[in-house]
Amino acid sequence: MEGDAVRRHVNEEEATQYSPSAMLRGSSGHVVLAASVIDRHYISRQPRGILMRLVLRIGLSLIAMLSPVWCIQQVSVRRPDVRVTDSKFDIGIIGSGIAGGALAAALRDSGLRVLLLDRRDGPLDTSRGDHIQPAVQPLLARWGVLDRLLAAGAERRAGTRWFDANGKHIVTVPVPDESGAARAFLFLNHEEIGRVLLDTALESGAASVTGVSEWSLTSSAGQWTIDWQVGGQANSATCTLLVAADGTASSVRSRLEIDVEKHRYQFPIAVLYGRQLGVSSERTLDVHLTPERMVSLIPRVGGETKVGFPISAEELGFWKREKEEVLHRQLALWCPGVAFDSLRFGAVYPPVAQQSKPYQGKGAVVLLGDARHAMHPARSMGMNTCFRVADQLAIALTALNPGFTQAQVLPVLAEFEAEFDRDLTPRLAENHAAGLQMDTITGNGFPDLANQLRAVAADERLLHGMALKAAGLSG
Ligand SMILES: Cc1cc2nc3c(=O)[nH]c(=O)nc-3n(C[C@H](O)[C@H](O)[C@H](O)COP(=O)(O)OP(=O)(O)OC[C@H]3O[C@@H](n4cnc5c(N)ncnc54)[C@H](O)[C@@H]3O)c2cc1C
Numbered sequence: 001m002e003g004d005a006v007r008r009h010v011n012e013e014e015a016t017q018y019s020p021s022a023m024l025r026g027s028s029g030h031v032v033l034a035a036s037v038i039d040r041h042y043i044s045r046q047p048r049g050i051l052m053r054l055v056l057r058i059g060l061s062l063i064a065m066l067s068p069v070w071c072i073q074q075v076s077v078r079r080p081d082v083r084v085t086d087s088k089f090d091i092g093i094i095g096s097g098i099a100g101g102a103l104a105a106a107l108r109d110s111g112l113r114v115l116l117l118d119r120r121d122g123p124l125d126t127s128r129g130d131h132i133q134p135a136v137q138p139l140l141a142r143w144g145v146l147d148r149l150l151a152a153g154a155e156r157r158a159g160t161r162w163f164d165a166n167g168k169h170i171v172t173v174p175v176p177d178e179s180g181a182a183r184a185f186l187f188l189n190h191e192e193i194g195r196v197l198l199d200t201a202l203e204s205g206a207a208s209v210t211g212v213s214e215w216s217l218t219s220s221a222g223q224w225t226i227d228w229q230v231g232g233q234a235n236s237a238t239c240t241l242l243v244a245a246d247g248t249a250s251s252v253r254s255r256l257e258i259d260v261e262k263h264r265y266q267f268p269i270a271v272l273y274g275r276q277l278g279v280s281s282e283r284t285l286d287v288h289l290t291p292e293r294m295v296s297l298i299p300r301v302g303g304e305t306k307v308g309f310p311i312s313a314e315e316l317g318f319w320k321r322e323k324e325e326v327l328h329r330q331l332a333l334w335c336p337g338v339a340f341d342s343l344r345f346g347a348v349y350p351p352v353a354q355q356s357k358p359y360q361g362k363g364a365v366v367l368l369g370d371a372r373h374a375m376h377p378a379r380s381m382g383m384n385t386c387f388r389v390a391d392q393l394a395i396a397l398t399a400l401n402p403g404f405t406q407a408q409v410l411p412v413l414a415e416f417e418a419e420f421d422r423d424l425t426p427r428l429a430e431n432h433a434a435g436l437q438m439d440t441i442t443g444n445g446f447p448d449l450a451n452q453l454r455a456v457a458a459d460e461r462l463l464h465g466m467a468l469k470a471a472g473l474s475g
Contacts, residue, residue, distance in 0.1 A: 089115040092239030095246035099369020099386040101197030106394030108204035121211035123191035127271045127347040129383030135472030136387045137182040156184035165445030167336030171457035176467040219363035222406035250371035262354040265439040267310035274343035276305040289446040290334035376435025
């Protein structure tokens with residue numbers, strides 16, 4: 001690799017972030033595999049709080065260090081990092097979250113040279129999209145990602161159950177039996193999905209730089225030059241196509257003055273985590289149309305449940321600081337028949353629906369993911385849409401050869417944008433309608449929606465139509 005512009009080296013600090021538990025690392029920088037598996041599959045899922053997990057981890061570390069029995073197999077947790085100096089890439093992606101990682105993974109067999117830059121220096125936010133629709137699983141299989149998600153612990157989910165304000169079951173929307181689609185939703189924590197995508201991309205030769213503190217863009221002679229700082233060091237690379245995958249508040253979008261249409265919903269979404277009692281082994285996503293608001297109970301790996309519902313700004317203190325039993329009581333009041341063994345506050349998000357215009361300026365630029373189409377989480381579509389759009393873009397770009405020129409990529413982008421308008425604009429409008437429906441804390445049991453769902457329950461054709469939509473199999 002002497003003289004090669006891209007030099008790979010082992011970055012110990014990054015290895016620490018990605019190791020299952022820093023506590024388990026030996027002085028040699030290795031972990032014991034068995035201990036790591038126990039940590040990931042048992043200790044991390046302990047419901048009894050941080051202190052108990054810490055005690056278990058220290059105990060396990062001591063056993064791992066002292067007992068040769070544990071030394072079944074040693075694995076390195078070091079991850080290759082990539083340092084990039086004055087190099088040339090076909091595609092530069094700002095943002096290596098779900099959208100950036102998905103595009104880089106989807107391009108793995110294209111031969112195109114891909115650079116990912118991110119300011120983040122740790123895992124993705126766990127509270128976000130974690131359920132993968134049946135319709136997008138075949139494309140993840142095509143990228144070589146689906147098996148890796150399953151190996152990382154992804155679990156299967158059946159359909160969606162809807163309940164009325166009295167906790168009475170209205171309808172279960174099943175997963176449809178359609179050829180070319182999976183028979184279940186898959187779920188895995190968001191940060192793990194992101195890690196799997198990025199690992200797939202890195203193994204196929206993409207370069208990734210994280211912890212970028214500053215970056216700037218200049219366009220000249222059909223090329224973008226990206227200058228950035230990481231760890232106090234200045235770096236630079238060029239690319240022909242610039243991809244903005246840097247999320248809802250995209251900095252690329254604002255720097256390049258790309259127009260965006262935005263709707264801010266009134267109520268933020270609160271996310272709690274807990275262990276729900278009486279959950280069947282065939283997990284479902286449950287939505288309760290409570291007297292006040294819509295409450296979603298979303299399966300998480302290892303038997304946990306993520307609870308999501310709109311709150312007012314004034315209620316935030318209650319959900320963040322009240323005693324656990326008070327939170328239990330409030331949820332039980334809203335959702336009769338639902339009980340938790342443990343419950344904790346997770347995060348709060350201000351949802352937004354926004355759609356960016358395509359870039360019209362100098363140079364080749366495309367926006368991807370939330371930077372292009374942020375949406376309310378009401379229908380669990382944001383991440384799934386990232387996958388679809390990344391796949392469409394990757395298929396279009398794969399027609400180009402490495403070293404493609406700006407003149408060659410611009411018509412490909414124009415076709416991609418036309419396809420986006422045709423396929424996605426109606427889906428975004430529909431998701432926005434669902435977002436508006438959920439954007440209340442005085443829903444009075446959502447009588448219109450409850451009646452629509454009763455009609456769906458009584459009509460097989462309507463039920464099948466709703467099942468196709470939920471699975472992402474119809475527009
Ligand atoms: C509460 C909640 C629940 C959700 N549930 C679901 C669900 O069940 N199903 C579903 O499909 N979707 C869901 N979503 C939506 C989904 O999580 C998002 O649509 C998806 O994660 C967007 O990915 P992204 O890569 O476009 O953006 P992001 O995940 O925001 O990633 C952007 C990346 O760019 C980096 N970045 C940002 N700014 C800069 C900068 N200036 N310079 C360099 N790097 C930068 C960030 O560090 C990040 O890594 C949910 C969202 C929320 C908030």
